[in-house]
Amino acid sequence: MNVNLVAKSVVTAIAASVMGGAMAADVVQKNDQWFKDGQATLQQKLNTPRINGMAKNVILFVGDGNGVTSNTAIRIYKGQKEGGTGEEYVLSYEQFPNLALAKTYNTNAQTPDSAGTASAFLTGVKTKAGVLSISENVDRGDCQAALKNEVTTILELAEQAGKSSGVITTARITHATPAAAYAHSADRNYEDDSALSDDQKAAGCKDIASQAITSNVDVLFGGGRRHFIPKTMKDGEGKSGKRTDGRDLTKEWVGQYKNASYIWNQAGFDALNTEKTGPVLGLFNSSHMEYEADRAKDKGGEPSLAEMTGKAIDILDNNKKGYFLLVESGRIDHAHHEGNAARALEDGSAFADAVQAAMDKTYQEDTLIVVTADHSHTLTMQGYAKRGNPILGLSVGVDGKGHPSDKPNLADDGKPYTTLSYINGPGAVKGERENLANVDVTDLDYIQQALLPMSSESHAGEDVAIYARGPKAWLMEGAVEQNYIFHVMGYAAGLVK
Amino acid sequence: MRVLLAFLCLSLGSVAIAAEPLHFRDLYGRGGDYSVIAKEKQGQKIRVRGYMAPPLKAQAAFFVLTKRPMSYCPFCESEADWPTDIMLVKTDEMVDVVPYNQPIYVTGQLEIGTQVDPDTGFLSKVRLVHAEFETAQ
Numbered sequence: 001m002n003v004n005l006v007a008k009s010v011v012t013a014i015a016a017s018v019m020g021g022a023m024a025a026d027v028v029q030k031n032d033q034w035f036k037d038g039q040a041t042l043q044q045k046l047n048t049p050r051i052n053g054m055a056k057n058v059i060l061f062v063g064d065g066n067g068v069t070s071n072t073a074i075r076i077y078k079g080q081k082e083g084g085t086g087e088e089y090v091l092s093y094e095q096f097p098n099l100a101l102a103k104t105y106n107t108n109a110q111t112p113d114s115a116g117t118a119s120a121f122l123t124g125v126k127t128k129a130g131v132l133s134i135s136e137n138v139d140r141g142d143c144q145a146a147l148k149n150e151v152t153t154i155l156e157l158a159e160q161a162g163k164s165s166g167v168i169t170t171a172r173i174t175h176a177t178p179a180a181a182y183a184h185s186a187d188r189n190y191e192d193d194s195a196l197s198d199d200q201k202a203a204g205c206k207d208i209a210s211q212a213i214t215s216n217v218d219v220l221f222g223g224g225r226r227h228f229i230p231k232t233m234k235d236g237e238g239k240s241g242k243r244t245d246g247r248d249l250t251k252e253w254v255g256q257y258k259n260a261s262y263i264w265n266q267a268g269f270d271a272l273n274t275e276k277t278g279p280v281l282g283l284f285n286s287s288h289m290e291y292e293a294d295r296a297k298d299k300g301g302e303p304s305l306a307e308m309t310g311k312a313i314d315i316l317d318n319n320k321k322g323y324f325l326l327v328e329s330g331r332i333d334h335a336h337h338e339g340n341a342a343r344a345l346e347d348g349s350a351f352a353d354a355v356q357a358a359m360d361k362t363y364q365e366d367t368l369i370v371v372t373a374d375h376s377h378t379l380t381m382q383g384y385a386k387r388g389n390p391i392l393g394l395s396v397g398v399d400g401k402g403h404p405s406d407k408p409n410l411a412d413d414g415k416p417y418t419t420l421s422y423i424n425g426p427g428a429v430k431g432e433r434e435n436l437a438n439v440d441v442t443d444l445d446y447i448q449q450a451l452l453p454m455s456s457e458s459h460a461g462e463d464v465a466i467y468a469r470g471p472k473a474w475l476m477e478g479a480v481e482q483n484y485i486f487h488v489m490g491y492a493a494g495l496v497k
Numbered sequence: 498m499r500v501l502l503a504f505l506c507l508s509l510g511s512v513a514i515a516a517e518p519l520h521f522r523d524l525y526g527r528g529g530d531y532s533v534i535a536k537e538k539q540g541q542k543i544r545v546r547g548y549m550a551p552p553l554k555a556q557a558a559f560f561v562l563t564k565r566p567m568s569y570c571p572f573c574e575s576e577a578d579w580p581t582d583i584m585l586v587k588t589d590e591m592v593d594v595v596p597y598n599q600p601i602y603v604t605g606q607l608e609i610g611t612q613v614d615p616d617t618g619f620l621s622k623v624r625l626v627h628a629e630f631e632t633a634q
């Protein structure tokens with residue numbers, strides 16, 4: 001019965017599309033621009049063929065903490081920065097033809113962390129919060145057990161297939177999301193050897209930074225220098241290292257591979273010869289790289305996420321067999337944790353620019369690009385602001401006739417409020433809510449008001465979007481488990497059979 | 498806090514209004530160096546919005562002002578990083594501590610140059626002296 005019903009509806013749909021033109025009634029709104037745009041989108045989608053070849057290259061973009069609300073706010077922010085009203089703006093990856101929703105929970109957590117989620121989309125299996133690319137039956141921190149329960153990552157599979165690989169982030173390169181691609185660890189905090197006990201070291205457990213330099217990755221760009229150099233050593237910007245084993249991993253890196261280079265500032269980055277260089281380790285800050293909004297003030301100078309993405313592709317595509325590249329905008333998440341929407345939106349805009357850089361440098365016929373977030377945040381976009389109202393501003397609505405007002409909307413306490421706020425975080429204060437009438441809420445350092453007082457705003461547990469373009473991108477559809485992302489990438493590139 | 502505020506309104510009200518509002522971050526240039534603005538405003542009264550970092554000691558006539566609340570994420574960080582762009586605020590009275598996430602406005606005389614506090618050993622590069630603060634209402 002069910003089968004028949006489905007069959008019947010398919011037949012009806014085919015009949016409708018075949019006879020579409022002749023059967024269609026003329027509608028009075030047909031000359032309305034919205035109508036015409038809708039029709040144009042429909043035609044474009046009808047004419048979009050499924051790309052079914054093999055993905056020679058796979059690029060996975062992760063906007064850390066860039067949930068659906070965050071993404072909408074970034075869209076409006078970027079659109080307004082470029083002179084529009086904002087709502088209608090299309091972010092680079094929003095042009096992708098295929099979309100799915102990912103369920104982000106970890107095996108032991110309803111609301112996940114970045115370690116468990118990155119492990120899921122990079123290895124194809126979900127695991128516990130806080131652990132990197134090991135199976136779920138290991139307790140967090142049990143590094144001996146972890147040694148026997150490592151699971152293979154898509155980056156390792158790409159390397160085994162003779163492809164090149166790269167990992168880029170604006171956070172520390174040893175931070176959860178990037179580390180899950182090349183390292184296996186019972187705890188995301190084992191970023192250098194000082195975090196491991198003597199017993200753990202004796203048992204053969206390895207810190208994340210030391211795994212980075214032995215993992216066969218060809219391009220590593222990010223922050224986190226302190227985890228690669230000894231405590232007794234100062235880096236190019238005058239900051240001390242954290243390693244207690246005396247190893248200088250930047251030096252080991254250069255000595256270990258043919259034509260390998262280590263760079264730490266904009267000048268070194270600009271001087272890279274993408275056609276001739278061997279493996280590159282670029283560590284542009286002691287800890288995380290700067291927020292995009294603060295990047296110009298960095299001492300040694302730092303490349304943008306888009307610049308890093310472009311250069312990495314130029315290096316990786318020298319390999320005729322292709323590459324796997326992970327690009328993380330790591331600090332959308334950090335700004336949200338600070339309750340500081342302005343920096344999150346600025347980093348989000350830079351994320352969209354990085355995806356655009358990859359779109360410009362690749363062909364959709366041979367390169368699968370997947371864009372997603374690992375988890376969401378408690379950011380909410382609320383109130384009845386008028387069209388084009390500054391996304392970081394006070395909520396200003398429309399009057400009774402629907403015309404734009406110039407007076408802020410007031411809550412029942414008689415005070416104005418911002419469109420963006422958080423459910424929890426540092427923006428929550430005891431007692432009376434601050435009157436925002438005379439506060440520059442669009443300021444870069446402004447902390448949005450919040451309900452629950454927490455020193456760090458938290459992750460949120462709702463689904464995140466997955467956008468895809470390229471070979472087998474059409475497999476990204478429906479509401480899927482987050483670990484499914486790995487399976488599409490692996491299938492598209494012929495890495496998993 | 499209320500005492501301080503009343504004091505501010507009564508005796509320093511006019512100074513507070515006269516003090517030029519500045520963005521905290523504008524005092525720092527590239528790599529934590531002093532900005533042109535910081536050099537220009539040296540010795541002058543300025544007013545900034547910021548947050549009081551949790552105090553180094555309970556009873557003091559100073560506190561550290563941060564441009565954003567000193568929060569850190571237990572999931573992201575194994576330890577909190579002290580930001581480079583902070584300001585030492587020296588008050589004439591004992592500080593009535595407010596929560597680290599309460600926005601405050603601080604008015605004081607801008608002082609720049611590296612200084613190590615003889616009592617606490619605290620190193621500062623930018624200070625507001627003879628400062629008063631009020632919570633944002």
Ligand SMILES: [Zn+2]
Nearest residue numbers: 333570572573
């Ligand atoms: Zn986070």
